Structures are given as C-alpha cells and as structure tokens.
Amino acid sequence: MPKYQLTYFNSAGRAELARWIFAASGQEFEDIRLTKEEWPAKKASTPFGQLPVLTVDGEFHLGQSSAIARFLGKRFGFMGKDDLEEAKVNMVMDCTEDVVQVMIKMMFETDEARKLELKQKWDETQRDELLTKFESLLGKSKSGFFVGDSITVADMAFVNALSHIASQIQNWDKYPNIARVRKLVEEENQGIANWIKTRPVTAM
Numbered sequence: 001m002p003k004y005q006l007t008y009f010n011s012a013g014r015a016e017l018a019r020w021i022f023a024a025s026g027q028e029f030e031d032i033r034l035t036k037e038e039w040p041a042k043k044a045s046t047p048f049g050q051l052p053v054l055t056v057d058g059e060f061h062l063g064q065s066s067a068i069a070r071f072l073g074k075r076f077g078f079m080g081k082d083d084l085e086e087a088k089v090n091m092v093m094d095c096t097e098d099v100v101q102v103m104i105k106m107m108f109e110t111d112e113a114r115k116l117e118l119k120q121k122w123d124e125t126q127r128d129e130l131l132t133k134f135e136s137l138l139g140k141s142k143s144g145f146f147v148g149d150s151i152t153v154a155d156m157a158f159v160n161a162l163s164h165i166a167s168q169i170q171n172w173d174k175y176p177n178i179a180r181v182r183k184l185v186e187e188e189n190q191g192i193a194n195w196i197k198t199r200p201v202t203a204m
Contacts, residue, residue, distance in 0.1 A: 002056055002057055003030075003056070003057050003058065004022070004027065004028075004029035004030065004054065004055070004056055005029065005030040005032055005054070005055040005056075005058075006018055006019065006022070006029055006030070006031055006032065006052060006053075006054055006055075006068075007032040007034065007042075007046075007051060007052060007053045007054075007055070008032070008033060008034070008051045008052040008053075009033060009034055009035075009036070009039070009051060010033040010034070010035065010200065010202055011202045011203065011204040012199075012202060012204055013204055014051070014052055014065040015051070015052040015065065016160055017065065017069045017153075017156060017157055017160050018052065018054065018065065018068050018069055018072055019031065019195065019199070020156045020160060020192050020195065021069060021072040021073055021076060021078060021153060021156060022072065023191040023192050023194065023195035024076075024078065024151060024156065024189055024191045024192050025072075025076035025077075025078070025191070026191055027076060033200070034051070039051075046061070046063060047061055047062070047063035048063045048064070050063055050064075051063075052065055052068060054068045054071070054072070066093065066097065069093070069153055069156075069157065070090075070093075070153065072153075073089070073152070073153035078151065078152045078153045078156070079152060079153060080147055080148060080152055081148055085147050085148050085152075088146070088147045088154070089146070089147050089152045089153055089154040091154075092137070092146045092147070092154035092157065092158060093153060093154055093157045095133075095134075096154075096157045096158045096161050097157075099130050099161060100161050102122070102126065102130075103122075103161075103164065103165070105118065106118040106119055106122055123168075127165065127168065128174075131169075131174075131175055131178060132174075134158065134178060135174075135175045135176075135177050135178050138177035138178060138180070138181055139177050141177070144177070144180045144181055144184050145181060145184065146158065146181065151184065151185065151189055155181055155184065155185050156185060156192070158181070159181060159182050159185040159186060162178070162182060163186075166182075
C-alpha cells in the first residue's frame with residue numbers, strides 16, 4: 001500500500017482540500033505540519049520552494065495544491081466517472097479558485113484604503129454575484145452534487161472554500177442548493193465529517 005505524506009504549515013490553508021480528499025477516501029496519510037522556524041531548512045527540498053507538498057512512497061514529490069488535489073481525486077475516484085464529468089469537475093475547481101483568489105487579494109492587501117474598497121465591493125456585490133452563479137449551476141443537479149450522482153473534488157473544493165465565508169452569509173434561503181451541497185460534504189460524508197470534528201484547531 002502506498003505511503004502518503006502531506007507537508008504544510010499548521011493551518012488549513014492550501015492543504016485542507018487534500019486532507020478532505022484523504023478523509024473522504026478513508027486513506028491514511030501522514031499530516032506533517034511545519035513551524036515557521038522549521039520551514040527555511042526544508043524549502044530547498046521542495047519542487048518549487050512552496051508548500052503544500054505531497055510525497056508518495058518517499059520518492060514522488062508533488063507541489064501545487066491544485067495539482068495535488070487533482071492527483072488524489074483521480075487516484076481515489078473523485079474526479080468523475082468519465083472524461084466529460086472530469087472536465088466539469090475541473091471547471092468547478094477552477095471557478096472556485098477564482099473566488100479564492102479574490103478573497104486572498106482582499107486579505108493580503110496592505111494599502112488600507114484599497115483594502116476597504118475591495119471589502120466593500122465584496123460585501124455589497126461581488127460575493128452574492130459569485131455565489132449566485134454556483135447556486136444556479138447546482139440547481140441543474142438532481143443529486144445535489146456539482147457533477148454526477150456522488151461527491152467529487154469539485155464539491156470538496158467549493159465547500160472547503162465556502163467554509164471561510166459561511167459566516168458572512170446572512171440569508172441561506174437565497175442559496176438552498178449551496179446549503180444542500182454543504183451539508184452533503186461536511187455532514188453526510190462521514191470521512192470528512194469526522195475529520196472536521198477531530199482535526200487540529202488552528203487560526204486559519
């Protein structure tokens with residue numbers, strides 16, 4: 001059986017989606033969490049000087065969170081049942097990443113005036129516009145999942161990203177399909193539900 005090691009910092013961040021995939025598959029893995037002090041000595045050994053890094057059997061080293069998620073999703077059967085479903089999974093993942101980039105830009109903006117401007121845009125229009133698009137896409141699903149009739153990385157990626165802004169949503173009645181897929185992933189998938197209950201508590 002392959003041995004998996006996932007190396008990241010002690011936070012959810014860019015590694016949490018991979019952790020969810022492991023949890024959903026029931027696959028054991030070593031969850032290595034580096035401190036800021038440990039990171040400089042490890043940096044040169046990573047493919048691109050970044051984390052997370054997935055190591056398989058101590059030999060295969062894969063960087064980039066999206067590449068890791070797609071690799072694990074493919075290996076454990078969460079990328080759709082055929083190439084058409086896989087294409088849709090990739091579409092939702094990429095659209096979710098667009099939303100994540102908006103949030104990251106807002107979070108790490110150093111100019112306070114610009115940061116306030118971005119936050120106002122996010123709060124007043126952008127968040128609801130983006131969520132409405134995902135709500136509409138889910139509205140075409142009979143299963144409640146983005147693709148096919150079972151959970152895929154598309155669902156995990158979206159719900160994982162959503163967890164960072166869920167507290168900002170005041171009226172879930174506007175997004176019944178999003179609320180449904182969130183429940184399917186976070187509560188009804190036992191692997192992910194157990195992971196969420198038992199994972200280390202971190203600031204991010």
